[in-house]
Amino acid sequence: MSICFVRLDLGAFSEVVLAEEKRTQRLVAIKCIPKKALQGKENNIENEIAVLHRIKHPNIVSLEDIFESTSHLYLVMQLVSGGELFDRIVEKGFYTERDASQLIQQILDAVKYLHDMGIVHRDLKPENLLYYSMDEDSKIMISDFGLSKIEGSGSVMSTACGTPGYVAPEVLAQKPYSKAVDCWSIGVISYILLCGYPPFYDENDAKLFEQILKAEYEFDSPYWDDISDSAKDFICHMMEKDPAKRYTCEQALQHPWICGDTALDKNIHESVSAQIKKNFAKSKWKQAFNATAVVRHMRSAVAMVTEPRSFPQTPLPIPVWSSLQTT
Incomplete structure (x- = not known):
């Protein structure tokens, strides 16, 4: 297909561009990997x-x-244009425990779907949680499966991976671990959503x-002080060391803070947003797929669009990588 494109992100090993298929005017994000x-x-x-x-989940x-x-x-990739989780919380004028609970419920539902399929994400963190659109009631989306793992029959995960601050104790202890590492990460995210700062922090990694x-x-x-005991109980169960x-x-999903x-x-917006801005400086955040402004102006701001790029006509069959030739 022939597309017009605008760069969204330039990483160490790939470039992400916003693409519009000319025939349908459908917008997608394309990860270009040399x-x-x-x-x-x-x-x-x-x-x-x-x-x-393997996965198909809203x-x-x-x-x-x-x-x-x-x-x-x-x-x-499916284009998500609503921006990053922390951006949206800071931009809100009103934010409550219930808002945080509803966000975590969506994440839990998606991760349960993954776990039921034998898939462990292994890198859940706020930077990988994106809003689908700019709508006020937009759903949250999980992205970046670069460290994910499909559990095989009898296989044991032991590779140390993930992001410092969100990784589970058993991973750092170099013990065999399971899908429970994702639940720990969700606990850390829940903690941050309610106070604006991480539960674990030190300039020294050790x-x-x-x-x-x-x-x-x-x-x-x-x-x-203004957070419910129920929320604290939920976090304690998710961030259980064992x-x-x-x-x-x-x-x-059955905890009363989620389903009750x-x-x-x-309204805890003032306190939470102030701490987010203090503890998660924008320069530290990953920007991939944050296409909000580009989507808004793509069709009108012609100057932003480079020459059309010809794209391969035929999708690759799956699996294809056993015959991949590098140059």
Whole structure:
């Protein structure tokens, strides 16, 4: 297909562009990966694509197609244009526990779907949670399956991976781990959504990891004074040090803070947004797929669009990577 494109993100190994199919005017995000960058990493991209082709969920960014040229692989992804989680919270004028609870419910539902299929995300964090659109009631979407893993029969996960601050204690302890690592990460995200700062923090990674290994965190005053005991109980179950005792997604979805009426409606926006701006500077956030402004102006701001790019006509069959040739 022939497309016009605008760059959204330039990473270490790939470029993400916003593309419009001229015939249908449909917008998508295309991850352009040089084949040279794949040398020695073929298994990683194979795994990511294998995962993406298995999943179809309303709260997960989908892979729509795959193409290749002589020099690149192109992953055509569903476009999400509502911006990053923290951006939207800061922009809100009113934000409550109930809002946080509804966000976590969507994440739990999507991760339960993954776990039921034997898929572990392994890198859940706020940067990978994006709003589908700019609508006030837009759903949240999970993205970035680069570290995800399909559990095989009898296989054991033990590779240390993830993002410091969100990784579970058993991963840092270099013990075999399971899908419970995702539930820990959801607990960390829940904590941040209610106070605006992370439960574990230290400039020194060794000290940070020591906190996580001990599962040492507090509900500090005054930031947690107006947060319900139910919310704190939910977090304690999700951030349980022992993965065998930690809540599963199914158990978490049945907690009254998620499915009941214990989440408070008091406005906590001022406190939470102030802490988010203080502790999560924009320069630290990943920008991939944050296409809001570009989507808004793409059709009217002709100057933003470069020359049309010819795109391969035929989608690649799956699987294809066993015969992948790098240059």
